Amino acid sequence: MPAITEIPVALNKDEILRYSRHLIMPEVGMDGQQKLKAARVLCIGTGGLGSPLALYLAAAGVGTLGIVDFDVVDYTNLQRQIIHSTADVGRKKLDSAADKLTAINPFVNVQKFDMRLSSENALELFRDFDIIADGTDNFPTRYLVNDACVLTGKPNVYGSIFRFEGQASVFATKEGPCYRCLYPEPPPPGLVPSCAEGGVLGILPGLVGVMQATEVVKLILGIGDPLIGRLLLIDALGMKFRELKLRKNPDCPVCGAHPTVTKLIDYNEFCGIRGEEKSVSNGVPEIQVEDLKRRIDAKEDFVLLDVREPHEYQICNLGGKLIPLNDLPTRVNELDSSREIVVHCKMGGRSAKAVAFLQQAGFSKVKNLAGGITAWSERVDPTVPKY
Amino acid sequence: MSKIHIPTPLRQYTGKQSTVEVKAGSVAEAMNALVAVHPELKRHLYTDEGKLRAFVNLYVNDEDIRYLQKEATPLSDGDNISIVPSIAGGSAQSAVKRGI
Numbered sequence: 001m002p003a004i005t006e007i008p009v010a011l012n013k014d015e016i017l018r019y020s021r022h023l024i025m026p027e028v029g030m031d032g033q034q035k036l037k038a039a040r041v042l043c044i045g046t047g048g049l050g051s052p053l054a055l056y057l058a059a060a061g062v063g064t065l066g067i068v069d070f071d072v073v074d075y076t077n078l079q080r081q082i083i084h085s086t087a088d089v090g091r092k093k094l095d096s097a098a099d100k101l102t103a104i105n106p107f108v109n110v111q112k113f114d115m116r117l118s119s120e121n122a123l124e125l126f127r128d129f130d131i132i133a134d135g136t137d138n139f140p141t142r143y144l145v146n147d148a149c150v151l152t153g154k155p156n157v158y159g160s161i162f163r164f165e166g167q168a169s170v171f172a173t174k175e176g177p178c179y180r181c182l183y184p185e186p187p188p189p190g191l192v193p194s195c196a197e198g199g200v201l202g203i204l205p206g207l208v209g210v211m212q213a214t215e216v217v218k219l220i221l222g223i224g225d226p227l228i229g230r231l232l233l234i235d236a237l238g239m240k241f242r243e244l245k246l247r248k249n250p251d252c253p254v255c256g257a258h259p260t261v262t263k264l265i266d267y268n269e270f271c272g273i274r275g276e277e278k279s280v281s282n283g284v285p286e287i288q289v290e291d292l293k294r295r296i297d298a299k300e301d302f303v304l305l306d307v308r309e310p311h312e313y314q315i316c317n318l319g320g321k322l323i324p325l326n327d328l329p330t331r332v333n334e335l336d337s338s339r340e341i342v343v344h345c346k347m348g349g350r351s352a353k354a355v356a357f358l359q360q361a362g363f364s365k366v367k368n369l370a371g372g373i374t375a376w377s378e379r380v381d382p383t384v385p386k387y
Numbered sequence: 388m389s390k391i392h393i394p395t396p397l398r399q400y401t402g403k404q405s406t407v408e409v410k411a412g413s414v415a416e417a418m419n420a421l422v423a424v425h426p427e428l429k430r431h432l433y434t435d436e437g438k439l440r441a442f443v444n445l446y447v448n449d450e451d452i453r454y455l456q457k458e459a460t461p462l463s464d465g466d467n468i469s470i471v472p473s474i475a476g477g478s479a480q481s482a483v484k485r486g487i
Binding site: 048136137138139142160161162163164165167182183184185186187198200231233238242243244245246247326 | 394395396399405440441442444446449450451454469471472473474475476
């Protein structure tokens with residue numbers, strides 16, 4: 001159990017009324033509500049998971065709520081990041097989230113940390129909190145949060161989602177396993193699902209984020225059975241919940257008997273994300289959208305190949321021949337290697353892979369459309385919707 | 388028969404099936420049978436040296452095979468095998484932003 005600061009905190013008349021449905025339950029009561037008020041919880045991210053998590057923690061009366069984010073609200077967030085509203089598009093997520101949390105419960109001390117969580121700032125930040133709730137969306141930050149939790153001795157209330165599936169657990173308690181006990185290493189970047197396979201049912205982070213909030217409140221109150229040593233698998237389509245046993249790995253590099261990771265490391269490097277991979281072109285020949293427009297207008301002879309998925313083609317297309325990237329190896333015979341081919345996808349990543357594949361297959365006149373259909377929408381034809 | 392549960396990210400390699408039934412006496416046999424039917428799964432589950440990838444965990448019922456007899460763990464009729472890869476999503480934003 002985390003050591004919650006034991007500063008005596010009194011509830012005033014307004015707070016007693018506000019929390020009455022907690023106070024009349026013996027499992028919470030005045031003692032429990034005071035523990036909630038004394039508790040300091042840090043939410044990493046105010047996105048899909050962080051939205052419901054922070055909203056419920058504020059409503060429940062967690063006294064100090066830290067939020068960390070560096071992002072700005074955009075339209076595609078609104079489908080699931082319910083702490084932000086349409087009017088907040090373009091605002092800092094931190095400001096938008098803090099407004100909502102304070103509006104729900106002015107008794108909460110909301111602390112904003114406008115930063116990208118890093119190996120340089122994580123330990124110092126975590127020290128001022130009792131519990132860390134991980135609502136991030138990438139492997140480097142997942143491992144960073146885990147290691148910083150182990151090193152500072154703070155429980156890591158974990159939730160993660162992908163499409164229709166979620167995972168939840170409580171890591172890095174004294175007695176329990178940490179995230180590295182479960183997954184010693186991250187997947188190499190190439191095997192991470194691409195944007196074609198990505199996406200998420202907007203309600204799912206709500207479900208998982210509320211589970212995280214529930215675990216945070218249980219840890220603070222010291223009641224029930226926390227998800228320590230258990231991984232909860234959530235399948236929203238089947239609406240099935242399964243539970244797997246997690247064990248503390250005695251050889252864990254961070255929380256094991258003889259740890260080799262004793263300070264925070266470079267997590268981008270650990271996850272195999274090198275600087276140059278942020279550029280999605282990977283060195284294949286490119287064509288800019290303006291040039292493509294000119295060639296279409298001049299009725300030049302070439303094949304436009306779209307390697308996105310059929311459901312993306314339905315959203316918008318440039319009239320190209322559709323062969324999804326994954327199908328390309330089996331359908332490559334549909335393409336004529338003597339003709340020039342311009343390949344595009346949504347943003348240029350998958351099409352760069354397709355170009356590299358076609359080059360290996362003996363195609364010499366293949367180019368990648370830099371920036372994909374998104375760049376086309378931004379720079380050539382704004383009537384093509386962005387998604 | 389044993390039932391292998393396929394996680395969402397890998398269902399594209401099993402013709403969208405969420406479970407695959409196999410007849411096998413051990414986890415290794417079950418996984419071999421699975422990748423024999425769905426060969427594309429192999430590179431996602433195993434390294435070039437044939438080792439199970441570090442971000443993929445296998446469970447028999449609710450136990451991690453690393454704490455049983457690893458891939459030699461025997462199977463009984465009706466056992467459930469779960470393939471549980473690590474997922475990182477919190478808002479499904481970053482993969483899209485990186486454009487991968």
